[in-house]
Amino acid sequence: MAIIEVEELTKIFNGDIRAVDGISFKVEEGELLGFLGPNGAGKTTTLNMLSTLLKPTSGSAIVNGHDILENPDAVRRSIGFVFQDPTLDTELTGRENLDFHGRIYGLKRKVRVERIKEMLEIVQLEDRADDLVKTYSGGMKRRLEIARGLLHYPKVLFLDEPTLGLDPQTRRAIWEHIQRLNEDEKVTIILTTHYTEEADYLCNRIQIIDFGKLVAVGTPNDLKSRLEGDIVSLVFKDPAHLMKIHPLFKGKDWVSSAIPVAGDGGNAGGMSRMMEIMRRIARGRGGMGGMGGLAGMGAGGGHGGGGIRIPKRYKEMIAKAMSSKGGLSAMMKAGAKQLNLLVDDGGHRIPEIVKIVDGAGVELESVELHKPTLDDVFLATTGRSIRDERGSFTETIRRRRITRSARGMRVRG
Numbered sequence: 001m002a003i004i005e006v007e008e009l010t011k012i013f014n015g016d017i018r019a020v021d022g023i024s025f026k027v028e029e030g031e032l033l034g035f036l037g038p039n040g041a042g043k044t045t046t047l048n049m050l051s052t053l054l055k056p057t058s059g060s061a062i063v064n065g066h067d068i069l070e071n072p073d074a075v076r077r078s079i080g081f082v083f084q085d086p087t088l089d090t091e092l093t094g095r096e097n098l099d100f101h102g103r104i105y106g107l108k109r110k111v112r113v114e115r116i117k118e119m120l121e122i123v124q125l126e127d128r129a130d131d132l133v134k135t136y137s138g139g140m141k142r143r144l145e146i147a148r149g150l151l152h153y154p155k156v157l158f159l160d161e162p163t164l165g166l167d168p169q170t171r172r173a174i175w176e177h178i179q180r181l182n183e184d185e186k187v188t189i190i191l192t193t194h195y196t197e198e199a200d201y202l203c204n205r206i207q208i209i210d211f212g213k214l215v216a217v218g219t220p221n222d223l224k225s226r227l228e229g230d231i232v233s234l235v236f237k238d239p240a241h242l243m244k245i246h247p248l249f250k251g252k253d254w255v256s257s258a259i260p261v262a263g264d265g266g267n268a269g270g271m272s273r274m275m276e277i278m279r280r281i282a283r284g285r286g287g288m289g290g291m292g293g294l295a296g297m298g299a300g301g302g303h304g305g306g307g308i309r310i311p312k313r314y315k316e317m318i319a320k321a322m323s324s325k326g327g328l329s330a331m332m333k334a335g336a337k338q339l340n341l342l343v344d345d346g347g348h349r350i351p352e353i354v355k356i357v358d359g360a361g362v363e364l365e366s367v368e369l370h371k372p373t374l375d376d377v378f379l380a381t382t383g384r385s386i387r388d389e390r391g392s393f394t395e396t397i398r399r400r401r402i403t404r405s406a407r408g409m410r411v412r413g
């Protein structure tokens with residue numbers, strides 16, 4: 001039975017940012033669904049609408065049998081939510097935070113005391129429950145937030161990047177909690193994440209969202225097996241070499257795709273961002289009307305439509321890139337040093353691949369062969385590498401802040 005049914009859900013901000021663009025999907029009771037997508041894809045906005053924190057521009061959804069528009073209170077009572085940004089009161093103790101939440105949900109004192117004890121056990125915070133939250137480590141705060149989200153025994157739990165910034169060990173521990181909740185407590189869970197290994201490990205099913213639309217749905221294995229063959233990653237010494245080599249593989253019938261991956265040096269975040277904008281322009285989406293839209297990009301504004309705000313410096317770079325070959329290679333220089341080829345029988349093709357690269361007089365830094373992973377699926381569907389998902393400057397700062405607080409405080413915790 002579907003516990004969540006979403007129909008043409010849409011959110012448009014400020015008249016022109018299509019954060020969520022008419023998505024429809026169902027979630028079966030007991031599922032653990034992963035919601036993946038680049039920065040700004042619309043994940044948080046979707047969860048916020050489903051949890052009634054945000055009103056859709058159009059479309060509808062039923063959660064636990066309640067319509068999000070007609071019966072938001074009933075929806076809220078039946079769900080739990082762990083937000084992307086921490087929302088604990090750090091001047092209160094862990095127990096006080098939970099107690100406060102229990103009161104909001106109208107739990108009687110006796111029930112509150114019992115549930116708080118139970119949840120603190122689940123997240124292993126019993127011994128720190130009476131310390132102020134400001135003395136907690138990032139991982140402890142995250143665990144307390146999960147405990148809070150569960151206090152009223154929700155049937156559906158929304159987790160927005162539950163392990164952002166946590167160290168691998170704490171992340172593992174949280175995975176176990178999440179898995180246990182899903183399997184033992186039968187809580188249906190939707191979680192968003194930027195960690196594909198997290199989605200791969202935890203989720204029965206994954207949805208990838210990009211520019212407010214679903215671009216791929218399936219079990220982790222389904223998604224991976226859609227990329228038939230092997231991935232051969234070529235890393236070049238110089239990004240300019242990638243430009244030279246890329247066309248040599250594009251025409252080969254044994255190469256199903258050849259995708260440049262932004263490297264982690266230089267301005268990879270900016271590069272991803274630009275690729276995103278370029279793709280939008282190429283698709284003629286987001287109110288920019290294909291190439292014609294470029295003319296309008298020169299002056300003021302700053303809106304690329306469809307959720308993308310284009311900073312002036314990018315506009316200039318894009319305009320240059322579109323008008324000359326040199327411009328495009330300048331863009332590539334911004335970071336891409338790696339080319340991922342999806343090929344049949346990769347192991348046997350490597351000598352041929354190396355020969356082609358050699359023949360073009362280009363030096364390789366490394367060649368690597370692997371079976372398609374979810375990262376590759378992400379790259380193939382969104383054109384971006386999830387590892388390079390840095391997004392905007394402010395986003396980078398925000399993430400760094402959360403990560404620092406998670407790491408830094410851990411020492412004390």
Ligand SMILES: Nc1ncnc2c1ncn2[C@@H]1O[C@H](COP(=O)(O)OP(=O)(O)OP(=O)(O)O)[C@@H](O)[C@H]1O
Nearest residue numbers: 013017019038039040041042043044045046307308
């Ligand atoms: N309150 C708001 N006002 C205007 N625009 C907004 C608002 N909230 C979100 N947006 C825009 O909507 C788009 C989708 O944002 P959203 O937060 O849903 O993305 P996300 O997929 O959660 O990204 P991330 O991975 O960075 O958390 C972005 O372009 C964002 O800038």
Ligand SMILES: [Mg+2]
Nearest residue numbers: 043044045084
């Ligand atoms: Mg988000």
